[in-house]
Amino acid sequence: MKYIAPSVLAADFANLQRDVEMINNSDADWFHIDIMDGVFVPNISFGMPVLRDIVKHASKTIDVHLMIVDPDRYIKTFADLGSDILTVHYEACTHLHRTLQAIKSEGMKAGVAINPHTNVSLLEDVIHDIDLVCIMSVNPGFGGQSFIENTYKKVKQLKEIINRNNSQTMIEIDGGVTDQNAKQLIEAGADVLVAGSFVFKSKNPVQTIKELKSIIS
Numbered sequence: 001m002k003y004i005a006p007s008v009l010a011a012d013f014a015n016l017q018r019d020v021e022m023i024n025n026s027d028a029d030w031f032h033i034d035i036m037d038g039v040f041v042p043n044i045s046f047g048m049p050v051l052r053d054i055v056k057h058a059s060k061t062i063d064v065h066l067m068i069v070d071p072d073r074y075i076k077t078f079a080d081l082g083s084d085i086l087t088v089h090y091e092a093c094t095h096l097h098r099t100l101q102a103i104k105s106e107g108m109k110a111g112v113a114i115n116p117h118t119n120v121s122l123l124e125d126v127i128h129d130i131d132l133v134c135i136m137s138v139n140p141g142f143g144g145q146s147f148i149e150n151t152y153k154k155v156k157q158l159k160e161i162i163n164r165n166n167s168q169t170m171i172e173i174d175g176g177v178t179d180q181n182a183k184q185l186i187e188a189g190a191d192v193l194v195a196g197s198f199v200f201k202s203k204n205p206v207q208t209i210k211e212l213k214s215i216i217s
């Protein structure tokens, strides 16, 4: 099964309920929610009150991507808010294994995101503890950036690590995803594609999601 996760960062925040309902009524599989603190990344997105209200209306898996320093402080908070998957950045964790255990102990699936400069081999020793690796295909912090072509190589390398270790870890790609790279990413080994601008800036987001879904199915 392959998944499409529209990134709410690209939604119209003045019409957030409308955009949440659009995702509910589309072929999308997950809600991708970006939390940015202005420290780990040079941008601030939104925080807990907004996530709480998204969760109130969302009827699909809530996939939360924390772009924050010291994410351990907020694991329980994001569980209580209704996150199904909680992804922390490799670069923001001092004791990644402990963080992953803490996420799971709160009943969530544990994700690790890696920046474009971070080598996938760094995850091999904890691959069995990771439910999802989010490979950043742009530098995190902003929507609407261009896809970094080196991502295909990283997906293949990570897939090899996953297979070599008989792990069930899923691979998610985040940043610059369009109908031009979706197929190649899935062929390289990706399971989940996050798409923000490509969906929300299109004339018909429901149709765009449908098209992405048919490309990857």
Ligand SMILES: O=C(CO)[C@@H](O)[C@H](O)COP(=O)(O)O
Pocket (backbone or CB within 6 Å): 007, 009, 010, 032, 034, 065, 138, 139, 140, 141, 142, 143, 144, 145, 174, 175, 176, 177, 194, 195, 196, 197, 198
């Ligand atoms: O995490 C991020 C950006 O840091 C992403 O989730 C973006 O929201 C993806 O947006 P597009 O590149 O698809 O516009």
